[in-house]
Amino acid sequence: MKEDIRKIIRQRxxxxxxxxxxxxxxxxxxxxxxxxxxxxxxxxxxIDIHIAYLAAGADVIQTxxxxxxxxxxxxxxxxxxxxxxxxxxxxxxxxxxxxxxAKAPDRYVAGDIGxxxxxxxxxxxxxxxxxxxxxxxxxxxxxxxxVDLFLIETMYDLREAVEALRAVxxxxxxxxxxxxxxxxxxxxxxxxxxxxxxxAAEILSAEGADLxxxxxxxxxxxxxxxxxxxxGLTDMPLLFQPNAxxxxxxxxxxxxxxxxxxxxxxxxxxxxxGIDAVGxxxxxxxxxxxxxxxxxxxxxxxxxxxxx
Amino acid sequence: xxxxxxxxxxxxLDGDQDKAEELAELTLKDSLPVLEVIEHGFVSGIREVGRLxxxxxxxxxxxxxxxxxxxxxxxxxxxxxxxxxxKQEKAGHVIIGTIEGDIHDIGKTLVATMLSANGFExxxxxxxxxxxxxxxEAEKKNADxxxxxxxxxTTMPGQKKVxxxxxxxxxxxxxxxxxxxxxxxxxxxxxxxxxxxxxxxVAAVALVKxxxxxx
Numbered sequence: 111m112k113e114d115i116r117k118i119i120r121q122r123x124x125x126x127x128x129x130x131x132x133x134x135x136x137x138x139x140x141x142x143x144x145x146x147x148x149x150x151x152x153x154x155x156x157i158d159i160h161i162a163y164l165a166a167g168a169d170v171i172q173t174x175x176x177x178x179x180x181x182x183x184x185x186x187x188x189x190x191x192x193x194x195x196x197x198x199x200x201x202x203x204x205x206x207x208x209x210x211x212a213k214a215p216d217r218y219v220a221g222d223i224g225x226x227x228x229x230x231x232x233x234x235x236x237x238x239x240x241x242x243x244x245x246x247x248x249x250x251x252x253x254x255x256x257v258d259l260f261l262i263e264t265m266y267d268l269r270e271a272v273e274a275l276r277a278v279x280x281x282x283x284x285x286x287x288x289x290x291x292x293x294x295x296x297x298x299x300x301x302x303x304x305x306x307x308x309x310a311a312e313i314l315s316a317e318g319a320d321l322x323x324x325x326x327x328x329x330x331x332x333x334x335x336x337x338x339x340x341x342g343l344t345d346m347p348l349l350f351q352p353n354a355x356x357x358x359x360x361x362x363x364x365x366x367x368x369x370x371x372x373x374x375x376x377x378x379x380x381x382x383x384g385i386d387a388v389g390x391x392x393x394x395x396x397x398x399x400x401x402x403x404x405x406x407x408x409x410x411x412x413x414x415x416x417x418x
Numbered sequence: 419x420x421x422x423x424x425x426x427x428x429x430x431l432d433g434d435q436d437k438a439e440e441l442a443e444l445t446l447k448d449s450l451p452v453l454e455v456i457e458h459g460f461v462s463g464i465r466e467v468g469r470l471x472x473x474x475x476x477x478x479x480x481x482x483x484x485x486x487x488x489x490x491x492x493x494x495x496x497x498x499x500x501x502x503x504x505k506q507e508k509a510g511h512v513i514i515g516t517i518e519g520d521i522h523d524i525g526k527t528l529v530a531t532m533l534s535a536n537g538f539e540x541x542x543x544x545x546x547x548x549x550x551x552x553x554x555e556a557e558k559k560n561a562d563x564x565x566x567x568x569x570x571x572t573t574m575p576g577q578k579k580v581x582x583x584x585x586x587x588x589x590x591x592x593x594x595x596x597x598x599x600x601x602x603x604x605x606x607x608x609x610x611x612x613x614x615x616x617x618x619x620v621a622a623v624a625l626v627k628x629x630x631x632x633x
Contacts, residue, residue, distance in 0.1 A: 132571070135571065135572055139572070141518075141519030141520075141572055141573060142519055185521060186521050227524075229478075229524075232433075232479055232482055232483050232486070233478055233479055233482045295473070295474025296472075296473050296474055297473060297474040297475065298474065300474055300477065301477075302477065302478050303477050303478055303479060304476070304477030304478070304479070304480075
């Protein structure tokens with residue numbers, strides 16, 4: 111029986127995996143394909159990516175289901191052909207298959223939930239009811255797939271994050287992590303909708319999230335300043351997953367400029383600021399995870415030495 | 419008059435569509451100078467919205483509502499303007515779309531809305547637009563500018579293909595090309611020979627204005 115991740119995270123730093131989309135692109139994801147399609151077309155490749163992250167030392171891997179709400183799927187031709195429930199259950203199945211093959215049954219599978227891609231009024235026509243139903247359908251399927259925790263991520267609208275969180279809590283008692291995506295503006299950190307870290311921490315903790323955090327949009331060097339600020343807002347465990355630096359183009363292919371070592375140096379500052387769990391987002395690979403593993407192990411060793 | 423201009427600007431700043439409509443109608447009823455009301459009233463409001471968005475004071479909902487209020491006022495004032503001898507300086511015609519293989523259209527639509535609110539004529543081709551369509555449309559409309567959005571590192575090369583196609587048809591010099599989207603930056607724009615990069619809708623408006631002034 112696995113220990114509850116909520117307990118683990120109070121004892122030591124936890125490592126989440128890195129980018130899935132950029133890995134799938136490197137593995138040959140076509141221009142008109144969507145990542146979730148590969149759960150059926152190329153399940154072996156999805157499993158291989160999970161295994162690579164596990165081998166690199168990730169404690170938690172994220173299911174390939176970021177865009178697997180009915181709303182998001184129906185926005186693309188490829189997605190329309192997929193059944194949302196099947197996509198999510200399959201995504202969880204592939205992650206557990208990877209755990210088994212990597213002989214790492216004690217690691218964790220996080221059921222990944224991303225935004226619907228639609229906006230609430232006045233920007234768009236999304237309603238709370240429709241968002242909740244879509245998230246509930248996704249969460250139910252991930253729960254059936256047996257995920258150990260849920261990870262609601264890259265949320266640019268607190269209202270939508272709350273709908274996703276409520277939907278998960280309606281169908282599961284598992285821990286839920288919620289990451290908002292903030293941009294750095296002259297007056298501070300804000301989501302696209304203008305939500306601040308303060309407001310996010312207040313509302314998401316009141317709504318019963320177990321982990322809070324920030325991911326995507328900002329690269330590791332630009333997210334550092336957010337860490338102490340977020341840490342000052344709450345005693346809850348915090349999770350940060352920044353992007354690798356912006357991509358450059360060589361021979362028509364996207365290459366991320368930042369090295370895993372540079373990334374890890376920034377992440378060290380997050381750990382020092384009291385962030386409890388870290389990982390990567392867009393552009394990060396198992397090489398980044400490997401560097402973070404080294405970093406965390408070294409960090410933990412120092413902490414243990416200090417205590418003894 | 420000064421008060422009227424301020425109210426017009428404020429209605430856009432507040433994103434108050436009803437108020438913007440009411441003020442536009444009042445402009446016609448009282449036979450106020452339409453062009454001046456547009457330029458020093460509503461447009462100055464939308465500029466302020468843009469400035470506050472860049473500073474991180476206003477956010478997406480306010481930006482969209484401001485642009486909508488602006489649009490409502492323009493729907494009323496535009497016909498009157500065209501009928502009168504007053505001529506608004508033609509801002510230019512922009513062809514805009516998200517490149518083929520890419521269905522992300524939020525950013526692109528915002529840029530189109532803001533350009534339109536700033537008086538540009540817009541042809542929005544939508545998302546997943548083939549390379550040739552950008553160029554065909556630019557030729558057909560005799561456009562001043564093509565704005566190409568790409569949100570994926572896999573679709574970004576399509577932006578270069580549009581530029582190549584303009585070269586092929588020997589019309590590259592006739593039209594300015596700007597690129598945008600999360601993975602793009604100034605280096606990328608330079609690398610593919612685009613005329614500029616904009617990071618958000620407000621920057622895009624400023625960039626198009628600057629490019630068309632130079633051209």
